[in-house]
Amino acid sequence: MSLYRGDFMDDIVGNYEKSGKMSDLHGKGKPIQPSSGDPLQGVLKEANYLPGWLEQQQLIRKGILEAITLLEVTGDSPSNMQICLNKLNADIAQYNKSCPPIMQRGFITVENIHTKLEQWS
Template identity: 85%
Template sequence: MSLYRGDFMDDIVGNYEKSGKMDDLHGKGKPLEPSSGDPLQGVLKEANYLPGWLEQQQLIRKDIIQAIELLRLEGASPKVQICLNKLNTDITQYNTSCPPIMQRGFITLENIHTKLEQWN
């Protein structure tokens, strides 16, 4: 057995195959079906992995809905402005972690309803 990693793995797989442990593999002898789309996205989806920026996107969407409800109840109160300031801080953090094409603009009292549509 060689110390070269490729040869080492070849030896392991070869021994496993010789022992007959690969005879009952699902799909053995059938052609492989190439996956469509981005291979990384497929692996992440299969592993039920959600990137941090997507989780943050969902949280921001919920916070926008809460801000709209607060605005409906209280009007343009200081509480609403504090809520918008926190949202915009969260959006800044989101924009630094997501792909550039997914970045979003800040939320104001005037554009909050339009921005909610963009976050859906």
Template identity: 40%
Template structure:
């Protein structure tokens, strides 16, 4: 191979976006600008630092949002099932099971849960 093959410019999309943002003044007056980074940013795992920063910023992972939606939906279905309002509940259980499958694909493996059935909706809602 020739030397030019290794020295070809590559497309750096994120770098280009940041450079354009900086040119338009977007990087001026950023929070914490000019202050040193805390020492714990330089030790340990990068992913753990990302998780801490994301948590401090109020970010919730997609699977956690799904978990809350599933819990609320199961609680509502269980209440209606106990009160005898059984119309269209099977359809809602099917929709919740679709969310559970999506949840299981994105959550940590120890937190995965099985699909639910209308007959066991009360005990299933307590697990969530």
């Protein structure tokens, strides 16, 4: 047996086939059905993988809800509200760098916060 990895894998598959285990494979002799849509997304979905930008999207939505609570319920000071909005907008900038271009979103102000919440829902 050679130390070359390709030869090693060929030996493993060859031994598996010689033992008769390849004849019982599910779907043997049938054409492979291509998955619809993006193959990468299909693999990620099968693996229950959530891309980082989707996790970030959920965190930003939660942050918007907290900012609305600060604004409406507690009547927080404008300086505290601006600090909260600055953090949210920094998170949005980071999100925009990592998500697909079509999913990018604009920044949040006190005036548009309710409209932006709808966009993030």
